[in-house]
Amino acid sequence: MNAIASHAVASATPGYAPAYHGGSRAPECPPKAVSVTVQANFAAIGNRREHWRARARRVHRELGAVTTALAGREPPSLPVTIELHRVGWNYTDADGLVGALKSPIDAVAQWLGVDDRDRRLHLRLSQSTTRAIRLVNRGNWRNVRETAGELRIVVRPWTAEDGEDALRVAPAPPPKRIRRKKGA
Numbered sequence: 705m706n707a708i709a710s711h712a713v714a715s716a717t718p719g720y721a722p723a724y725h726g727g728s729r730a731p732e733c734p735p736k737a738v739s740v741t742v743q744a745n746f747a748a749i750g751n752r753r754e755h756w757r758a759r760a761r762r763v764h765r766e767l768g769a770v771t772t773a774l775a776g777r778e779p780p781s782l783p784v785t786i787e788l789h790r791v792g793w794n795y796t797d798a799d800g801l802v803g804a805l806k807s808p809i810d811a812v813a814q815w816l817g818v819d820d821r822d823r824r825l826h827l828r829l830s831q832s833t834t835r836a837i838r839l840v841n842r843g844n845w846r847n848v849r850e851t852a853g854e855l856r857i858v859v860r861p862w863t864a865e866d867g868e869d870a871l872r873v874a875p876a877p878p879p880k881r882i883r884r885k886k887g888a
Contacts, residue, residue, distance in 0.1 A: 736780050737860035740773040745853035746790050748800035763807050770811035779816050783824035783862035786812055790831045793851040795876035801829050826866055830874040
């Protein structure tokens, strides 16, 4: 089992549903919803100049982590709303968030038994930041410090309040302004 998949935690917290803007807990999960938390760092791909083998290893680790977290759970019937909340070091723009969550979206769609472009999947993506650090064992002798990022996944039956759009990305909150005192 690889390092990230070994950190995959399938949390049975029924009170969690990702909230947009800020990462606070939202009201109770609806019945028939599946909620899991994956302890992994899902960084934005952006302008990363990644070798094809390194990218394949990263994608394999991310798919394995999400698949491990969802294993043994019964998927809800389609159509569904998939809420993915990324907790990372920095905020990303909208297309960076979609790119960072490409592998988890593929893994959840595979778990549901459909293609990720199926119209019965309604994606809701959001993000928040953390400054926590954890040590991850990368092999027999290497411990690497990385962001204590996580991905919270809630898969629930679709309702009319969710809307008809297939992808909704919550914008990142505006940055906090730092006011400096004059004369300091």
